[in-house]
Structure formats: C-alpha cells, structure tokens
Amino acid sequence: MSLTAPLKVAVTGAAGQIGYSLLFRLASGALAADRQIQLQLLEIEPALKTLEGVVMELDDCAFPNLAGIEIGSDPEKIFDGVNLALLVGARPRGPGMERGDLLSANGAIFTAQGKALNKVAADDVRIGVTGNPANTNALIAMTNAPDIPDERFSALTRLDHNRAISQLAAKTGAAVTDITNMTIWGNHSATQYPDLFNAKVKGQNAAELVNDQEWLESTFIPTVAKRGAAIIEARGSSSAASAASATIDAARDWLFGTPEGDWVSMAVKSSGEYGVAEGLISSFPVTTSGGAWTIVEGLEISDFSRAKIDASVAELEDERKAVTELGLI
C-alpha cells in the first residue's frame, strides 16, 4: 500500500453502537495518527438514514485525518479497494443468550461479505472480525474468500486481552503499562482462557506474583470470561466503546507491529500450534511485524492450562461443525 494514499478502511454495522464510537476514533487518528483515513461504511438499507446522521456528525468534527466517507448497503461497492475491513455488523446478543446462539443469525452475513471482499478488496487487505460469534464468523468469511490469503483474517479477542490486563493491574496494584505478555487462548466466549502463567508484571511472572490459585480460578478467569455478560446485565446492551477501542488496538498492532518483548492476543488460523485443531480461528499469543502476525511458540503449558485451552478449542470445533451443517463453509 502506498504510504501517502489514504488508508481505506471499511466498517460494517457502522450505524450500530460500536460504530458510534469506532468511527470517531478512527477518524481522529487512533489507528494511524500520521495517515489520512478514507471511511467506507456498510449498513443494511433500513439503517442508512441513521448512518447519514452519523456521517453529518463526523463532518461536524472537521477531523484533519479524515479524507472522505462513502456509505452504502452493497458490500461490493463499499469494500472496493479497502486495505482494512472491520466487520462489526451483526446482531448482538441480549440477556440470557450465549454468543454461539448467534451462529445462524449472523453466519449468513459473513458468507456474503467474504465473497464480496474476495472480489473487490485491495491486494493487501486485512480483515478483522468483531461481530459475534467472532471466531467462527471469521472462519466463515475466510472460507468464502478463497483468493485472499487465510492469514489476512483475524477475530477480535483483544477486548478480552485488555480486560485481563485491567483485572491483573487492579489485583497487583500495578499500572496497565507494567503488564506484558498477556494471552487469551481459544474462543471469544465464556470458555476462553486468560493465561496468567505466561503473563508478566514488571517482568515478573504474574501467576507467581499473585500466588493465589483460588483467585485465579474463581475470580480472575470468570471475571474476564464473563465480562461481556456482566456489561449486558449492567448496561442493558453489550459492550460498545470498549469493543471499539479493542478493535482499534488490534488493527493498529496488526498493521504497525507489536512492541519488542511483548505480544498480543489475536484469533487467527491455527496450523496445529499448541495442539489446536488445524484450520480453526483460535486466539493465540502473537507478535506482528510488517502487517503479518506470527504465533509465539514454545510457551510452557501446564496441565491446568491444557485443560482450559482444550475446552475452548472443543467449543470452536462444535461451532465449525454447526456452520458446516448450515452450509456456511
């Protein structure tokens, strides 16, 4: 991609809750402070009027970084030439639902969008899936875009990663910036495994520093894994500003690299690393450089961690089976 041309960024579900935070952060330079951004916004027809209102507000911000905005309901028009596609648009879950309950409702969206991206996106496109169930939606989009390299697809577990950092910072009294090497393994769901055994606080092993297996098992893991539900319970609707923030963190690090010595969590296609079934989109510790990710290999996995990772991967396998049966992949 040219260094001077605006970065063409597609956002789907742009008139939704996450969109209302995400678009303004993208336009204000949170993704790339020194790069112009062209926003390509996709919505379903009935939501286009609302989206027009959001565009009026974006105009009214007079953001110096915003090169232009195009909106529409045809994915082949909106994805034309995009360098980054943030697939947010999908129905969110309500109280009492699990993310897996959204499989059939949202799966169809990602077949159509995968096909459209395959036809018209830029050669260097990167595709981040936020819409739930994110891992399996990314698998659906990837499978429906055979000409785009599989490693250009990723699902969002960065919100879980950030939640885990925040919980660990609160427990240890450290600053969030003191915490490195956090990992979320598996699915973006209640089975996800936030791993303290490989995380560090000021360079010290986090699990050893905390030294409290009861807290780790009964408080830390469930608080992180069920945070989405806790927010739905408290707010009456699902996380939006934090999801937008994580969507930007993930895209920024993917495009521009992770800091030396640290890694981030991204759900990417498994080639069998850490025993995760090949082809699943599962969360791993990754480093990124030059717009490409690499799974960090060789981390020690205890029996406790193994069982947690296996449980989440088993859920991903079930989801893959379900969408195969639905004919989506």
Ligand SMILES: NC(=O)C1=CN([C@@H]2O[C@H](COP(=O)(O)OP(=O)(O)OC[C@H]3O[C@@H](n4cnc5c(N)ncnc54)[C@H](O)[C@@H]3O)[C@@H](O)[C@H]2O)C=CC1
């Ligand atoms: N991976 C993660 O960490 C998180 C994921 N999410 C998920 O993100 C998704 C969006 O959440 P919200 O913005 O709160 O939902 P929302 O309901 O406020 O907005 C979704 C938008 O998507 C649009 N949409 C539906 N079908 C579409 C299609 N085919 N093409 C383009 N747009 C379409 C809707 O018209 C709506 O405006 C949900 O699936 C939610 O569960 C939410 C929080 C965190």
Ligand SMILES: O=C([O-])CC(=O)C(=O)O
């Ligand atoms: O929980 C939900 O449905 C929304 C979401 O993915 C999250 O907040 O992590």
